[in-house]
Amino acid sequence: MTASPWRGYDLGSRTVSYTERDAILYALAVGAHPSDLDLVYEERLRVLPTFALTLAQWAPDALGSLGAFDVTTAVHGAQRLTVGAPLARAGEVAMSARVTEVWDKGSAAVFEIEVVSDRFVATWSLFAPGCGGFGGARGPAAPPRPGAPGRPADRRLTVATHPGQAALYRLLGDRHPMHVDPEAAKAAGVSRPFLHGLCTMAALTLPVAGALGAHPADLLELQGRFAAPAFPGDRLVAHCWGDGEKGVRFEASGPERTVISGGRARFGHG
């Protein structure tokens, strides 16, 4: 087996600051309702843990800028987030990042980038066509389907995404053109601009938390694979299987296909 030269690459450290306004805009961009005062009103603000992923976006962007993969065709393949402590209403977060793995999928490579801070650990899996075939290990296969075979979902939740959602979400730190520019989306092999995977995933955690009787700001763990592009305006349906008291496994589908597979979320007790 040959390891990719990027395996173990140190992406360095960065401190990113944010305001209450950033946290509120984020909550609105991922679908918080104006009546969710804990998420949209300074007087009661609790910051969604997934907001940390916008603060940490510099790390996957840095790897792309270094030329590890073609940024016009690479897409976000999967994400994991483990929350260690809540984010303050405003402030700064110090982070460090490195490439923990590069899997060789033959025609593509999957780059795993881990960002560590005293608040959270987040791992991006970036699916990069044209970067495989270097003789490395294939890595993990597709995540198992949730629930026992044939067991229907315990809950079915719907999320109505908004036609302007990607245009809004990109202002929070991920300005890749494939989310707004039709030509850039086509270059990535997708028919039209598509939603940021992290926007789709965060939008799903809001109703998932509600269904579990948890507060979305009490999220402790989240993961999932972006199985197919979701589009702004899509109505998403999440099939959820209970996984402990405040946990759930889920799969989410758009009008045509499964868009998130292997989804898992777990919340604390508040």
Ligand SMILES: C/C=C/C(=O)SCCNC(=O)CCNC(=O)[C@H](O)C(C)(C)COP(=O)(O)OP(=O)(O)OC[C@H]1O[C@@H](n2cnc3c(N)ncnc32)[C@H](O)[C@@H]1OP(=O)(O)O
């Ligand atoms: C910079 C971008 C930011 C974004 O936010 S982009 C928006 C969010 N992301 C998306 O919308 C991407 C949606 N997903 C897809 O379009 C597809 O899904 C992929 C293009 C990522 C892969 O599809 P395919 O080329 O058909 O791959 P395969 O033939 O099904 O699998 C080849 C190997 O790659 C692994 N793999 C497939 N999908 C993913 C993934 N999403 N994340 C990580 N690995 C993946 C499989 O398991 C398998 O490997 P094994 O043969 O060893 O099992």
